[in-house]
Amino acid sequence: MRFFDWFRLSRRRDDSADKARERLTVLVALDRQGGGGPDFLPLLQKELLEVIRKYVEIDQDKVNVDFQSGTGFSTLEVNVELPNRLLEARAS
């Protein structure tokens, strides 16, 4: 009964829908990254990161592996973002 809802107004508003939205946004973005490409992509990404880390200290999210399948051929795009200070160190 709406009349009694009046007393519930003092209660905290449930914010679980906001939590759901946040979790889903992250999850769906991850799903989309992983989807469509071959199974070995995550492992490839991890190993590439390890190899690069032997030479340069970079964060986990700085290696991006993107797989595009087209008609006849597919492309694998690897993007590695290097920190600024590396270039500065080399220049000096």
Next chain:
Amino acid sequence: MSKVIVVTSGKGGVGKTTSAAAIGTALALRGKKTVIIDFDVGLRNLDLIMGCERRVVFDFINVINDGIRLNQALIKDKRVENLSILPTSQTRDKDALSQEGVEKVIDELRKEFDYIICDSPAGIEKGAYMALYHADEAIVVTNPEVSSVRDSDRILGILSSKSKRAEHGDAPVKTHLLLTRYDLDRVQRGEMLKLDDVLEILAIPVLGVIPQCGSVLQASNLGMPVVLDDKSKAGQAYKDAAARLLGEDIELRFVNPEKRGLVDWLFRRSA
């Protein structure tokens, strides 16, 4: 030009069959020659929702594998002109669906019907692939709930990569969001994902929002598509969705709180 529309979701229990039955019926009520096909081989339920379960003699699988003519398996609805149902088999499994067999049936139906509604099984196994393969458009049925939204996103990925249109490099399957079991009270209390949240995540246009409504269960109890219940809000929302499918520009209903008088407000009266 006939259109093949798959009603799909990934997740089970979100209202695919209810929606396929309701939208198919609504299209037929608008004068479009419509057939609804049950692709859920082994878990035949469309006939039950449509109330023609006792009239099934031959089915989709008999047409594909046993040389039964399509006209022997099609069931004409007794309430709505222009509406037919193609039931599936309750005893066989998804392997009974062959790519060529399904293609042949769809091609034949295209000659006779304006709209071919494919009611997909849940999951992303063979049955679901078969149901979406020939689609020109897809209605992605989603509940405002995390697992359903995630699965819908997965199905959207499959539609854009595994459908016939994708394989042939044709224009992509046109996708529509149908948000079902929408409980406005819970949305307002912050307990349920709202339409805008789901739209933002899935990024496809909305075909309709179906309010949570007791009349849906009632209609299924009776074997009557919910659009035939004039008093049902869900039925009205499905009719709106069908009209949008036909290209009409209709404002969404049941997504904003109704204005209520003081007495209604005090006693929380709702239709």
